[in-house]
Amino acid sequence: MKKILSLLFLFVLFIGPCRPGATENLQSMIDEASDGATIQLESKTYEGNIVIEKPIQLIGQGNTTIKGDGTGNVISVRAEGVTLENIGVENSSMDRNSSEEYAAVKVYTNGNTLRKLTIKDSFHGIYLSKAHHNTIDQVHVQGSGDEEIAGQGNGLHIYYSNQNTITNNEIEGTRDGMFFDYADGNIVLNNKITKTRYGLHYMYSNENEFKNNIFTFNTGGAAVMHSNGLTLENNQFIFNYGHRSFGLLLLSANDNHIENNTFYMNQRGLYIDQATRNTIRNNHIYQNQIGIELWASSSDQIFTQNVISENTIPAVTLGGTGNNAWSKEAIGNDWGNSFPILDLDQNNIGDHSAIFQSSLYELIEDQELTYLFLKSPAISIYEKMNELLNKSKIMFEDEHPLVSHPKKQVVLWPVVLLVLGIVVMMKMKSLPSKT
Amino acid sequence: MNYIWKEWKESVRSKGLWLSLGIMIIVSLLMLSRSSDFSLDQGFYLLLVNLFEGLIYFVPILCLFLGAFSIFQEKEQKTLVMLLTRQESTLSFLGKKSLAIQLVLLAPIFVWFFIYLIPLKMNFIVDLHHYFLFLVALLGFILVFTQIGVFIGSISTSRMQITGIAVVVWFYFFFLHDFILLSVLPTITHDNVQLFSVAYFLNPIQAVRMFLESGLGLYSFGNMSRLLESFMWLSPSIFFGVNLLFWIGVSFALAVLLHRKEGS
Amino acid sequence: MIDVQNLTQSYGKKTVLNQVSLSVNENEVCALVGRNGAGKSTFISSLLGLLPVKTGTIKINGKERSKKQHWENEIAYLPEKFMLYPSLTGYENMLFFAKTSQKPLNEAKMKEILTWVRLWEDKDAPIKGYSKGMLQRLGLAITFYQDCDMIILDEPTSGIDPIGRNEIHEILKGLTNKTILLSSHHLDEIKQLCTHVAYLDKGKITKYPVEDFIQLQHLGGR
Numbered sequence: 053m054k055k056i057l058s059l060l061f062l063f064v065l066f067i068g069p070c071r072p073g074a075t076e077n078l079q080s081m082i083d084e085a086s087d088g089a090t091i092q093l094e095s096k097t098y099e100g101n102i103v104i105e106k107p108i109q110l111i112g113q114g115n116t117t118i119k120g121d122g123t124g125n126v127i128s129v130r131a132e133g134v135t136l137e138n139i140g141v142e143n144s145s146m147d148r149n150s151s152e153e154y155a156a157v158k159v160y161t162n163g164n165t166l167r168k169l170t171i172k173d174s175f176h177g178i179y180l181s182k183a184h185h186n187t188i189d190q191v192h193v194q195g196s197g198d199e200e201i202a203g204q205g206n207g208l209h210i211y212y213s214n215q216n217t218i219t220n221n222e223i224e225g226t227r228d229g230m231f232f233d234y235a236d237g238n239i240v241l242n243n244k245i246t247k248t249r250y251g252l253h254y255m256y257s258n259e260n261e262f263k264n265n266i267f268t269f270n271t272g273g274a275a276v277m278h279s280n281g282l283t284l285e286n287n288q289f290i291f292n293y294g295h296r297s298f299g300l301l302l303l304s305a306n307d308n309h310i311e312n313n314t315f316y317m318n319q320r321g322l323y324i325d326q327a328t329r330n331t332i333r334n335n336h337i338y339q340n341q342i343g344i345e346l347w348a349s350s351s352d353q354i355f356t357q358n359v360i361s362e363n364t365i366p367a368v369t370l371g372g373t374g375n376n377a378w379s380k381e382a383i384g385n386d387w388g389n390s391f392p393i394l395d396l397d398q399n400n401i402g403d404h405s406a407i408f409q410s411s412l413y414e415l416i417e418d419q420e421l422t423y424l425f426l427k428s429p430a431i432s433i434y435e436k437m438n439e440l441l442n443k444s445k446i447m448f449e450d451e452h453p454l455v456s457h458p459k460k461q462v463v464l465w466p467v468v469l470l471v472l473g474i475v476v477m478m479k480m481k482s483l484p485s486k487t
Numbered sequence: 488m489n490y491i492w493k494e495w496k497e498s499v500r501s502k503g504l505w506l507s508l509g510i511m512i513i514v515s516l517l518m519l520s521r522s523s524d525f526s527l528d529q530g531f532y533l534l535l536v537n538l539f540e541g542l543i544y545f546v547p548i549l550c551l552f553l554g555a556f557s558i559f560q561e562k563e564q565k566t567l568v569m570l571l572t573r574q575e576s577t578l579s580f581l582g583k584k585s586l587a588i589q590l591v592l593l594a595p596i597f598v599w600f601f602i603y604l605i606p607l608k609m610n611f612i613v614d615l616h617h618y619f620l621f622l623v624a625l626l627g628f629i630l631v632f633t634q635i636g637v638f639i640g641s642i643s644t645s646r647m648q649i650t651g652i653a654v655v656v657w658f659y660f661f662f663l664h665d666f667i668l669l670s671v672l673p674t675i676t677h678d679n680v681q682l683f684s685v686a687y688f689l690n691p692i693q694a695v696r697m698f699l700e701s702g703l704g705l706y707s708f709g710n711m712s713r714l715l716e717s718f719m720w721l722s723p724s725i726f727f728g729v730n731l732l733f734w735i736g737v738s739f740a741l742a743v744l745l746h747r748k749e750g751s
Numbered sequence: 752m753i754d755v756q757n758l759t760q761s762y763g764k765k766t767v768l769n770q771v772s773l774s775v776n777e778n779e780v781c782a783l784v785g786r787n788g789a790g791k792s793t794f795i796s797s798l799l800g801l802l803p804v805k806t807g808t809i810k811i812n813g814k815e816r817s818k819k820q821h822w823e824n825e826i827a828y829l830p831e832k833f834m835l836y837p838s839l840t841g842y843e844n845m846l847f848f849a850k851t852s853q854k855p856l857n858e859a860k861m862k863e864i865l866t867w868v869r870l871w872e873d874k875d876a877p878i879k880g881y882s883k884g885m886l887q888r889l890g891l892a893i894t895f896y897q898d899c900d901m902i903i904l905d906e907p908t909s910g911i912d913p914i915g916r917n918e919i920h921e922i923l924k925g926l927t928n929k930t931i932l933l934s935s936h937h938l939d940e941i942k943q944l945c946t947h948v949a950y951l952d953k954g955k956i957t958k959y960p961v962e963d964f965i966q967l968q969h970l971g972g973r
Contacts, residue, residue: 247704266526268529269532269704269705271707290525290529290533291529291532291533291705293700293705293706293707294705294706294707294708295706295707295708295711295715297707317533317536414673415669415672415673418673419672419673419675420712420714420715421672421675421680421683421714421715421718422669422672424687424693424718425665425668425669425672427540427696428665428692428693429661429662429665430661430662430663430664430665430666430668430669431665431669433662433666434666434669434670437666470513471509471513474509478502489847489850489851492847493836493839493843493847496838496839496843497836497838497839500838500839500877501838563834564833564834564835564836564837565830565831565832565833565834565835566833566834566835566836568801568828568830568833569828569829569830569833569848569893570848570851571799571801572799572800572801572826572828573848573851573852573897574851574852574853575851748801
């Protein structure tokens with residue numbers, strides 16, 4: 053009898069069915085693996101938290117999840133050459149009072165690859181702490197949304213980390229989408245960031261490249277502060293729309309190149325304050341409430357070859373008269389239909405300057421509630437009245453405005469003809485019935 | 488029901504409703520074509536915002552005219568007098584007539600925007616909750632201006648008068664109201680910002696816009712300054728609801744009190 | 752019965768009706784006659800409660816009219832120059848007004864009345880195609896449907912050709928046991944249809960038997 057019971061006990065212990073969802077000890081698996089090993093995880097939930105201190109590859113399947121215990125980082129990478137791929141990571145500590153900033157994946161070393169991770173329920177998504185030459189690719193970070201700022205961290209937090217490649221990631225609903233803090237030489241491509249406070253928050257970070265990213269529905273698309281030498285190209289800043297929102301903020305940011313970007317339907321397309329020597333070229337800034345808000349503390353900006361059209365206010369200079377250039381090498385900007393500009397010699401450059409005057413600058417400077425009226429048709433009347441009373445001030449003068457051929461209204465004419473046709477038919481129908 | 492049935496028959500057989508609906512359909516389709524270049528998720532919200540901005544230009548004046556002329560025709564045709572000498576009082580007549588006008592106008596618009604979902608779903612990822620919110624905003628907007636139109640028709644004695652008053656009302660809400668507020672904006676401080684807020688949200692255009700944009704999650708109120716917090720002392724939904732009730736109530740009450748039975 | 756005593760109505764400083772009194776007895780057909788602007792419409796509006804009465808009394812069947820009183824069951828009224836709802840058919844117009852009544856709908860009665868006024872065959876045509884005579888007959892049909900003892904008609908043959916007028920006269924002659932107040936400018940119509948004439952002039956009403964009034968007209972006095 054005793055033998056039977058012992059055998060049964062051993063059976064249950066070693067061979068018997070596990071509880072549904074029970075995990076193998078992942079940390080043990082990692083500790084037992086040799087350097088360079090590939091651990092193929094199963095499609096189930098593993099318990100965290102784990103620390104990786106050797107170069108291994110951790111590869112998941114469709115539903116592989118590593119779930120933290122809520123006390124710290126779910127995955128800490130403390131070795132170089134680690135690859136994490138195709139894994140869901142969730143449930144880091146949410147403690148904001150700790151000196152340690154917790155994350156789903158926190159990387160302390162160089163040369164690692166984080167690919168196809170799905171992160172949620174964590175304070176920060178991925179935290180690079182003095183970690184260089186890492187690749188973060190196709191990571192999806194889902195924050196708690198609802199404009200929660202204090203209770204959560206950022207999608208990607210790059211701290212004193214250089215030369216990293218951050219590509220094809222999607223971040224939604226975190227505090228900031230990506231936060232760069234003293235991080236230089238990083239390449240950030242093809243990411244989508246939405247519904248965060250700042251989609252991109254750059255502080256004291258220089259010489260980074262930022263291309264083909266899309267920022268939508270954030271309070272601020274990208275806030276570049278105290279950072280220099282940034283290349284911002286082919287990005288889209290769309291629908292960053294809240295009170296005092298902006299597509300791109302340059303604050304104490306110098307020598308940056310802002311080129312070929314789209315700023316569409318933002319409260320303010322560009323907001324430039326205490327910034328110098330930035331080149332803003334060939335961007336499409338349209339249907340924003342304020343195309344460019346430029347504070348006089350900023351100087352030596354160059355605006356050239358941009359299309360700035362259909363904004364409620366194309367550009368406004370606040371706090372005095374700054375010293376910025378609205379053209380370069382005799383090439384200015386295309387202001388769309390904002391100004392009637394003659395081009396009699398047909399060289400696509402206006403025969404006279406484009407000068408914009410506005411009286412709203414005073415209101416905007418002194419009273420933040422002015423932004424609430426920018427969509428109102430009353431703005432145009434307000435401007436006109438003050439223009440007649442000589443209360444307007446020149447906001448900018450583009451000496452070489454570009455003139456483009458208007459787009460053909462392909463759809464409009466058939467529609468107009470259709471409406472006219474219907475009206476004529478109805479008129480004709482009503483004529484013979486008179487008795 | 489009798490009034491609704493009669494109003495429906497009249498509207499369906501006349502031009503006013505169909506022209507209004509036609510314009511709305513054309514504008515909706517034009518906006519759809521403009522927004523189709525954008526991505527599946529962005530395009531939906533871009534469309535709703537742009538569509539709303541397009542509609543507010545002509546919906547108020549159309550509604551003012553439709554409401555006003557519908558009432559005025561009852562005077563012109565002497566049917567009002569016939570009804571008042573039967574079972575109706577001014578209050579009951581205007582109540583039934585208002586309800587009939589509103590329902591007859593709102594129903595086809597609602598149906599159109601229900602059909603509109605089909606091309607929308609083909610082009611974008613549609614959030615039905617947000618689309619419903621857009622409909623609520625638009626229909627609320629129409630309710631307000633149609634009721635104001637009923638008031639105009641009730642007090643007017645000629646078609647020229649209706650046209651003049653309707654244009655003035657439209658001009659006031661579209662331009663003058665905000666212009667006055669802009670002019671007093673430099674004097675606004677924490678002490679009077681709530682009063683200013685009431686004045687701001689009295690304008691149905693602003694109340695509806697704020698309701699729509701905040702409801703769609705586009706307009707965020709995160710990190711508000713103290714002044715803005717005081718300004719937004721009620722939620723946009725409440726401002727919208729109160730605005731609706733205020734204008735419909737006041738318009739109806741004034742229509743009854745200042746009603747003139749005869750047209751010229 | 753209509754009993755008006757000392758009714759005064761003014762528009763601003765202009766007094767239109769100056770302590771006017773008139774009694775129209777049961778089954779009388781009384782014409783209300785006067786020059787344009789004499790105050791006929793004001794008098795009728797006062798009777799119907801469309802104008803507030805500050806001075807004087809108005810009694811219908813012995814009951815004084817109060818602010819909230821509706822005369823739907825006592826008086827049927829057809830205004831002058833009405834147009835009804837042009838885009839609705841004759842039948843739909845009649846149906847609408849029939850349904851506004853508190854009485855239950857009686858479609859058989861509607862058919863009977865429309866047949867009597869010779870509109871049954873045209874009932875499904877939109878009334879914007881009706882002639883003036885047809886429109887007037889439809890108005891009468893709507894009025895008769897109310898089935899009140901008292902009927903007030905404001906210029907029922909105004910603008911109608913002689914043949915149309917005759918048709919309407921035939922219809923009105925067919926009414927029995929009704930008290931009718933009829934505003935009219937046509938002496939021949941008054942002579943054919945009325946038993947009495949209430950002559951309104953300079954804010955005062957004088958009531959005559961119709962024969963006496965016709966005789967006075969022939970003597971060239973008025």
